[in-house]
Amino acid sequence: MVADPLGPVVSVMVAVAVDGPYSYRVPEGMEVTAGSIVVVPLGPRPTLGVVWGAPRDSFAHNRLKDIAQAFDLPPLSEELRATIDWVARYTLAQPGMVLRGALRSREALDPPRPIVAYRRAGAAPERMTDARRRVLDVMEDGYPWAKTALVGASGVSPAVVEGLVRSGALERVELPAPPPVLPPEPDFAPATLSGDQALALEAIRARDREAKGGFSVALLDGITGSGKTEVFFESVADALRAGRQVAVILPEIALTHTFLDRFEKRFGQRAAEWHSEMTPVQRAKVWRGVLTGEVRAVIGARSALFLPFRELGLLVLDEEHDGAFKQSDRVNYHGRDMAVVRASMAGARVILSSATPSVETRNNADTGRYAHVRLESRFADAALPDITALDMRAEGPEKGEWIAPRLARAVFDALDRGEQALLFLNRRGYAPMTLCRSCGHQYQCPDCSTWLVEHRFRGVLMCHHCGHTERTPEVCGSCGATDALVAVGPGIERVAEEVATRFPGARPVVLSSDMGSMSQIRDRLAEIARGEYDIVIGTQLVAKGHHFEKLSLVGVIDADLGLAHGDPRAAEKTFQILTQVTGRAGRTSRTGKAFLQTYHPGHPVMTAMVAGDREGFYAHELKVRAQGMLPPFGRLAALVVSGAEHPETLGYARALMAAAPMAEGVKRFGPADAPVAMVRGRHRIRILAQSARGFDLSGYVRFWLETAPPPRGSLRVQVDIDPISFY
Numbered sequence: 253m254v255a256d257p258l259g260p261v262v263s264v265m266v267a268v269a270v271d272g273p274y275s276y277r278v279p280e281g282m283e284v285t286a287g288s289i290v291v292v293p294l295g296p297r298p299t300l301g302v303v304w305g306a307p308r309d310s311f312a313h314n315r316l317k318d319i320a321q322a323f324d325l326p327p328l329s330e331e332l333r334a335t336i337d338w339v340a341r342y343t344l345a346q347p348g349m350v351l352r353g354a355l356r357s358r359e360a361l362d363p364p365r366p367i368v369a370y371r372r373a374g375a376a377p378e379r380m381t382d383a384r385r386r387v388l389d390v391m392e393d394g395y396p397w398a399k400t401a402l403v404g405a406s407g408v409s410p411a412v413v414e415g416l417v418r419s420g421a422l423e424r425v426e427l428p429a430p431p432p433v434l435p436p437e438p439d440f441a442p443a444t445l446s447g448d449q450a451l452a453l454e455a456i457r458a459r460d461r462e463a464k465g466g467f468s469v470a471l472l473d474g475i476t477g478s479g480k481t482e483v484f485f486e487s488v489a490d491a492l493r494a495g496r497q498v499a500v501i502l503p504e505i506a507l508t509h510t511f512l513d514r515f516e517k518r519f520g521q522r523a524a525e526w527h528s529e530m531t532p533v534q535r536a537k538v539w540r541g542v543l544t545g546e547v548r549a550v551i552g553a554r555s556a557l558f559l560p561f562r563e564l565g566l567l568v569l570d571e572e573h574d575g576a577f578k579q580s581d582r583v584n585y586h587g588r589d590m591a592v593v594r595a596s597m598a599g600a601r602v603i604l605s606s607a608t609p610s611v612e613t614r615n616n617a618d619t620g621r622y623a624h625v626r627l628e629s630r631f632a633d634a635a636l637p638d639i640t641a642l643d644m645r646a647e648g649p650e651k652g653e654w655i656a657p658r659l660a661r662a663v664f665d666a667l668d669r670g671e672q673a674l675l676f677l678n679r680r681g682y683a684p685m686t687l688c689r690s691c692g693h694q695y696q697c698p699d700c701s702t703w704l705v706e707h708r709f710r711g712v713l714m715c716h717h718c719g720h721t722e723r724t725p726e727v728c729g730s731c732g733a734t735d736a737l738v739a740v741g742p743g744i745e746r747v748a749e750e751v752a753t754r755f756p757g758a759r760p761v762v763l764s765s766d767m768g769s770m771s772q773i774r775d776r777l778a779e780i781a782r783g784e785y786d787i788v789i790g791t792q793l794v795a796k797g798h799h800f801e802k803l804s805l806v807g808v809i810d811a812d813l814g815l816a817h818g819d820p821r822a823a824e825k826t827f828q829i830l831t832q833v834t835g836r837a838g839r840t841s842r843t844g845k846a847f848l849q850t851y852h853p854g855h856p857v858m859t860a861m862v863a864g865d866r867e868g869f870y871a872h873e874l875k876v877r878a879q880g881m882l883p884p885f886g887r888l889a890a891l892v893v894s895g896a897e898h899p900e901t902l903g904y905a906r907a908l909m910a911a912a913p914m915a916e917g918v919k920r921f922g923p924a925d926a927p928v929a930m931v932r933g934r935h936r937i938r939i940l941a942q943s944a945r946g947f948d949l950s951g952y953v954r955f956w957l958e959t960a961p962p963p964r965g966s967l968r969v970q971v972d973i974d975p976i977s978f979y
């Protein structure tokens with residue numbers, strides 16, 4: 253594709269926090285097109301940027317600065333640039349900051365360093381030694397050898413190799429760096445799909461054939477264990493056969509590894525990885541490979557959505573409902589919505605895969621905007637677990653215990669049969685609160701309005717908002733009483749303690765995201781899958797996507813956790829996590845059982861879980877959302893005002909509220925202290941705006957902030973369009 257020729261002046265989006273592109277001159281002899289990656293002077297500093305197109309205004313050319321450098325790389329595609337503009341406009345982020353997310357790997361811009369290797373040249377050296385002989389023997393095959401490999405294979409010191417070079421027996425050559433991965437083979441090992449799976453795949457293909465401009469979205473909606481992965485792998489194969497690039501986006505890095513293995517079994521080659529645990533060098537190789545087209549398939553975290561694909565054909569979001577797809581630091585985008593936007597810009601397809609689709613996606617499928625492809629049964633006749641609500645008011649555990657008698661009996665039964673049990677509690681640490689029995693003092697974070705969570709294994713109290721950590725005290729810091737501190741409520745460490753005393757013969761393992769490095773967690777997960785533990789005590793880390801063959805029982809210690817928030821998605825999130833975690837039971841043909849410990853057995857979420865009534869849950873939830881004009885029927889935007897002093901923060905929030913432009917149908921709520929009213933020493937006050945679905949709420953909030961008095965001093969306003977957390 254030949255880009256339109258640009259004139260001697262171009263606009264360049266710099267990858268820093270500014271509002272839009274600036275104009276630069278293209279120096280004599282330099283060639284750039286829209287999308288070229290360049291270095292430009294910005295103030296005193298050279299800054300990375302991308303040519304965005306023709307300049308917006310006419311300028312006095314002689315006042316403009318020159319582009320300093322243009323990298324020898326293919327340009328960023330028009331669809332990626334359009335996506336960046338879209339995300340910036342929609343989320344109210346600065347486009348330069350969004351661009352920065354797409355240029356994450358500075359190392360990738362310079363040509364990869366060639367590999368130094370040696371090749372035989374000319375005759376044998378005049379002086380032959382044993383060491384020299386060994387080197388030359390190894391090189392008998394005539395191929396060039398990389399230095400380290402040569403030294404390793406012949407067992408000599410590097411000096412021997414250098415000596416051979418000086419004597420003319422070897423010559424130094426440079427080999428191009430190998431690609432990070434080899435192309436996957438679409439026909440390597442296709443699965444034999446079951447009848448249902450084949451129908452699902454055919455439905456996706458039919459939708460793709462109809463798609464205008466190549467863009468289409470399908471919701472692959474199938475219960476856990478129904479074989480969604482096998483189905484979308486065939487769509488991946490379709491895209492690869494068509495010469496397009498694909499990305500599979502996962503919500504949890506801990507899942508990447510098993511996924512890479514599965515991918516390799518199916519396609520004969522590994523996909524490239526993309527996530528925050530990679531080294532800069534690894535990232536550079538993948539980023540560059542994606543841009544040059546060497547990399548055909550990526551498996552990664554949501555930031556992979558900004559990779560510089562040139563021929564994007566398919567984006568798969570696995571567990572599409574997962575809240576981890578929403579990024580909320582600088583650029584508050586939702587990975588799911590971003591995937592749809594990018595695919596629409598690129599003329600690509602999207603598959604959203606889930607056993608518990610988000611209510612938004614479910615509605616898009618119901619209204620026909622997305623294809624709705626269902627898988628109704630588990631693969632190979634594995635059954636869904638039988639779910640029981642355990643009414644904690646009627647048959648709760650003894651005081652000081654967290655496992656109810658009926659659940660404990662089921663654990664014993666599972667152990668007797670040589671099967672595994674999972675006790676799930678979505679709370680890290682030992683106890684969510686520590687209290688002094690003598691004076692009533694509750695341990696709080698000094699910088700946040702939250703309780704400190706006790707982590708007994710590590711002997712510390714810790715704030716889960718800011719990371720503040722202090723040693724667990726022996727005397728009360730408030731009244732000086734000794735032995736008076738009590739732990740209130742359970743975390744997984746506390747459940748583990750109970751497991752150790754009540755099931756003494758069993759082999760337990762505790763697993764949460766803060767328990768070691770990625771590779772340690774991966775090892776634990778593999779050990780569980782091999783059946784090396786009998787009782788798994790874990791947080792949501794173990795709820796997602798894993799396949800534990802011997803696991804037949806799931807006990808949810810506190811099924812109500814998460815229901816009590818003032819979050820419009822509380823019911824949905826609870827339904828999703830409970831479905832996910834109970835779905836770990838009985839993934840093979842043995843029949844699984846699950847118990848939900850709850851104080852609200854009559855809650856619609858609990859009754860839907862027990863009856864296995866997904867449809868009932870969605871119908872109820874969609875009705876509630878429609879009545880409240882909540883997403884997907886209405887739109888929300890959150891403004892969080894924060895500042896060092898409370899009166900000043902509140903004063904500004906009130907002024908902001910007073911400056912809100914009038915618009916029909918827009919409701920505003922607040923200002924009100926946030927549920928977590930202080931984080932990292934900053935007071936937080938929330939304002940919420942709500943509108944009908946068709947209204948441009950982003951544009952409204954932008955106009956609001958432009959016309960309102962600007963925040964001064966320590967004050968800050970953070971905008972979150974389509975918020976999913978309300979703390």
Ligand code: ADP
Binds near residue numbers: 449478
């Ligand atoms: P889901 O993603 O829907 O939870 P998976 O794709 O992980 O389900 O499938 C569940 C299990 O069934 C996996 O172990 C998978 O390998 C196996 N499986 C699913 N479909 C097939 C198939 N067509 N052929 C062989 N094994 C399959």
Ligand code: ZN
Binds near residue numbers: 697699700715931
């Ligand atoms: Zn804190």
